[in-house]
Amino acid sequence: MGKLGTITRRTFLIGSAAIAGGVAFGYYQVTKELENPLKPGKGETTLNPYLLITKEGITIITPRAEMGQGVHTTLAALVAEELDVAWQDIKTMHGPASGTYYNEKVATLPYPEYKENSTKDKLENIMGAVGKIMGIQITGGSTSTRDAFEKMRLAGAAARYAMIEAAADKTGQKASTLKTKDGFVILPDGQKLSYLQLAPEAAKIPPPEAPKLKDPSEWRYLGKDMPRVDMVEKVTGTAEFGIDTKLEGMLFATIRMNPQLGAKMKSFDAKKAKEMPGVKKVVDLGDGIGVIANNTWQAFEAAKKITIEWEEAPYPPDTKAIFSQIEQAFNNEPNSTLRDDGDVNTALVPTKDIIKAQYAVPFLAHATMEPMNAVALLKDDKLTVWAGNQAPVLVRDHAAKVAGLNSEAVTVYTPYMGGGFGRRCEYDFSDLAVKMAMAMPGLPIKTTWSREEDMRHDFYRPGAIAHFEGRMGNDQPIALKADIASPSCFQQFSSRFMGMAPPGPDKILVEGSFDQPYAIEHYQVNGYISDIAVPLGPWRSVGNSYNGFFHECFLDELAASKNIDPVAMRLQLMKNEHEPSYKVLKAVAEMADWDKPLAKNKGRGVAFTYSFNTPVAQIIEISNSEDGLKVDKVWCALDVGTALDPRNIEAQMMSGIIYGLSAAIYGEITFENGQVVEGNFDSYDALRMATAPQIEVKTLQNKPHISGVGEPGTPPSMPALANAIFNLTGNRIRELPLKNAVEFA
Amino acid sequence: MGRSLNINGSDITIEADPQTPLLWVLRDELGLVGTKFGCGIAMCGACTVLVDGEPTRSCSLSVGDVEGKVTTIEGIGTPENMTIIQQVWVEHQVAQCGYCQSGQIMAATALLQENNQPTDEDIDDAMSGNLCRCGTYPRIRAAIHEAATRLQRS
Numbered sequence A: 001m002g003k004l005g006t007i008t009r010r011t012f013l014i015g016s017a018a019i020a021g022g023v024a025f026g027y028y029q030v031t032k033e034l035e036n037p038l039k040p041g042k043g044e045t046t047l048n049p050y051l052l053i054t055k056e057g058i059t060i061i062t063p064r065a066e067m068g069q070g071v072h073t074t075l076a077a078l079v080a081e082e083l084d085v086a087w088q089d090i091k092t093m094h095g096p097a098s099g100t101y102y103n104e105k106v107a108t109l110p111y112p113e114y115k116e117n118s119t120k121d122k123l124e125n126i127m128g129a130v131g132k133i134m135g136i137q138i139t140g141g142s143t144s145t146r147d148a149f150e151k152m153r154l155a156g157a158a159a160r161y162a163m164i165e166a167a168a169d170k171t172g173q174k175a176s177t178l179k180t181k182d183g184f185v186i187l188p189d190g191q192k193l194s195y196l197q198l199a200p201e202a203a204k205i206p207p208p209e210a211p212k213l214k215d216p217s218e219w220r221y222l223g224k225d226m227p228r229v230d231m232v233e234k235v236t237g238t239a240e241f242g243i244d245t246k247l248e249g250m251l252f253a254t255i256r257m258n259p260q261l262g263a264k265m266k267s268f269d270a271k272k273a274k275e276m277p278g279v280k281k282v283v284d285l286g287d288g289i290g291v292i293a294n295n296t297w298q299a300f301e302a303a304k305k306i307t308i309e310w311e312e313a314p315y316p317p318d319t320k321a322i323f324s325q326i327e328q329a330f331n332n333e334p335n336s337t338l339r340d341d342g343d344v345n346t347a348l349v350p351t352k353d354i355i356k357a358q359y360a361v362p363f364l365a366h367a368t369m370e371p372m373n374a375v376a377l378l379k380d381d382k383l384t385v386w387a388g389n390q391a392p393v394l395v396r397d398h399a400a401k402v403a404g405l406n407s408e409a410v411t412v413y414t415p416y417m418g419g420g421f422g423r424r425c426e427y428d429f430s431d432l433a434v435k436m437a438m439a440m441p442g443l444p445i446k447t448t449w450s451r452e453e454d455m456r457h458d459f460y461r462p463g464a465i466a467h468f469e470g471r472m473g474n475d476q477p478i479a480l481k482a483d484i485a486s487p488s489c490f491q492q493f494s495s496r497f498m499g500m501a502p503p504g505p506d507k508i509l510v511e512g513s514f515d516q517p518y519a520i521e522h523y524q525v526n527g528y529i530s531d532i533a534v535p536l537g538p539w540r541s542v543g544n545s546y547n548g549f550f551h552e553c554f555l556d557e558l559a560a561s562k563n564i565d566p567v568a569m570r571l572q573l574m575k576n577e578h579e580p581s582y583k584v585l586k587a588v589a590e591m592a593d594w595d596k597p598l599a600k601n602k603g604r605g606v607a608f609t610y611s612f613n614t615p616v617a618q619i620i621e622i623s624n625s626e627d628g629l630k631v632d633k634v635w636c637a638l639d640v641g642t643a644l645d646p647r648n649i650e651a652q653m654m655s656g657i658i659y660g661l662s663a664a665i666y667g668e669i670t671f672e673n674g675q676v677v678e679g680n681f682d683s684y685d686a687l688r689m690a691t692a693p694q695i696e697v698k699t700l701q702n703k704p705h706i707s708g709v710g711e712p713g714t715p716p717s718m719p720a721l722a723n724a725i726f727n728l729t730g731n732r733i734r735e736l737p738l739k740n741a742v743e744f745a
Numbered sequence B: 001m002g003r004s005l006n007i008n009g010s011d012i013t014i015e016a017d018p019q020t021p022l023l024w025v026l027r028d029e030l031g032l033v034g035t036k037f038g039c040g041i042a043m044c045g046a047c048t049v050l051v052d053g054e055p056t057r058s059c060s061l062s063v064g065d066v067e068g069k070v071t072t073i074e075g076i077g078t079p080e081n082m083t084i085i086q087q088v089w090v091e092h093q094v095a096q097c098g099y100c101q102s103g104q105i106m107a108a109t110a111l112l113q114e115n116n117q118p119t120d121e122d123i124d125d126a127m128s129g130n131l132c133r134c135g136t137y138p139r140i141r142a143a144i145h146e147a148a149t150r151l152q153r154s
């Protein structure tokens, strides 16, 4: 990157620095036309970066990672709606890695998102411009739909306009007399011209300045339950995941990296491994080894047989030492105070009715169902990478760096992902695959990690500790102070993604605590950064995944201290602060018959989190059985502004809840001798068919802006369950996972 | 020396070391990649295939120990010709990332072959070895009940 690159890198900050950056970009950079990265072959036409048309059909480019959240379907529906094509006639494709597909919504600001204000809007536009200039093509932050909602509909509408103009030119008819239907332009006499035929001419028509979008009342795909474009492949075993890539002459590899994360390797002895059948090569990776063999199993077996001496971990050796270091962060100056309403210090002078509580959550692994893997082929100074990933431009640029090539010499294919949850925002799996391919140029090498390697070399959700203090008035809290300490996931991933960790407040460390739509008179949230070198990364809902637990358990404690209904108390705090949130909580209480008493062996808990612009409230009902506690039922209400695909939103809520409850009950990554202990699903279990609750979801549309659903279902699930356990047993559990404190069936 | 296996109705000669788990023979040697690798220790069910109709974790069965006919996801239905269970899976929009779904469908196929009126408890017992990190369990359960109703009719 040139000079502009350096400026933007340094100024990709939050708050005032971003404004400085905004000036630096200049008008041109922000408004210039984006290049169309699609390079149509013979007989193919592209009208814009989202459309590829051949004689056989129309392919919509859906440039976000499909990792289960249904994004290819919803993004395709945005284009298909405006283009006016029949759903069964379209195909979708992830498309190339390109800055054109930048995500303008991924950067977030240190403001509570529920508060509408013009400074925030302006800053958001600037952040969007940063995304454009830096070409950040990333799937994360539950932003795909929000980011695409306008631009992909506009792409469809512009293409439809061009089809009509092309038909008008061809037939001499007036454009205003032409209509479209299901991939055809219809002439006044009923004659039909297919988009496929018109495409080459339409591609020459300059796109309109501002194509007119349909009124939502005219939508036929958006707002409806759409059949997912990937469903048939996924139930017939024909969907291709990264791990399924098949290439002529391909060899199979695995890696074994230093389990003391971030440390190097002193030496290794691979004599035995090299003699094993099928083994082609052992590769020195500096901080680990790789084995290339005739099949994956041979590579796994050989990797185990190598004796390795490792360097020591750059962080405290065990869980206890790590957490006492996190605790020490409270002695430092806070890194942030992003909420400071009223005057907590005066409101919380030590009197005897102050309520205090301390919470802690463990490190967590992503444990995607498909272990990390990638295929790479280095041939004639060209590198091709096949990798399920959430950030293809990063994968491309880092792969280029590893191989000593220009980015232009690298092609990245992004197949389906067997889960992402934030893990596939990284590029370690592709870098390692490239290193393996460099050891045997000319041959495609598929590098698959064992489950143990995957779980023990993650970028973990950080452990965190919180100290809460509060004081109750008659029926609601009048003061709440939260101090939250954790190593900074944000600083770590910023360094990896942008080459630097921006100074200033780390919003992510406190998101879910500082930005909740509650009006509490004296309300302060402080974040403390603990410097610990365990690798950290975004884990489904990121900071909200632990702040939701802290904050909502504490509100429950406050309500219980006065014997107040926790739903009624929250409603009162929200009423004048954020109406859509109020309605969400009210809706879930109605769904769950909250006002009716429960049977004796049952308990229930409530929680609410506003995250990624989506307020979500959940009520969980549990019961006691002979074998232990059972999570019976979850009711969930949310507001996404505009619900594009209700059935998929329901699926995402179910998924987020089950992911969250799995973590709440079982999830825990611990350390011994600098190494992660848990290695597989026997020690890192999750909900299964017999333990998964029934789930009922209701989606509201009262919010003015559209928002995403991939992550917001996760945060409230964990506190709702802990609160339900208190309700049933009187046992207030302040540390996760819950299995360490109670027996589950 | 080769060894003969019957996979999806065809007799195939396998050259691999008899200790090789069936999973890796299917995926890496035969290119039948519909069967997935998830854990390698029989804890997740992603690699489930049928051996003489019995749901079996192919990651933990050496190819030398296979006794019986092997059926993989590729052997039960195709996109053009799906089984009733697969059709119901599509109607209920069960899959999310889809990675566990071959295993889920194989396990459900075995369950419904043995018991065409499974209770919730039967479903719990038959399906709890199959992990789904995307949490598709509620829809899997609904789909199995629906498929059972349809199979009884047909």
Ligand code: FES
Binding pocket: B036, B037, B038, B039, B040, B041, B042, B043, B044, B045, B046, B047, B048, B057, B058, B059, B060
């Ligand atoms: S891969 Fe065989 S059970 Fe997990």
Ligand code: FES
Binding pocket: A068, A369, A418, A419, B095, B096, B097, B098, B099, B100, B101, B131, B132, B133, B134, B135, B136
């Ligand atoms: S659908 Fe993703 S793991 Fe089951």
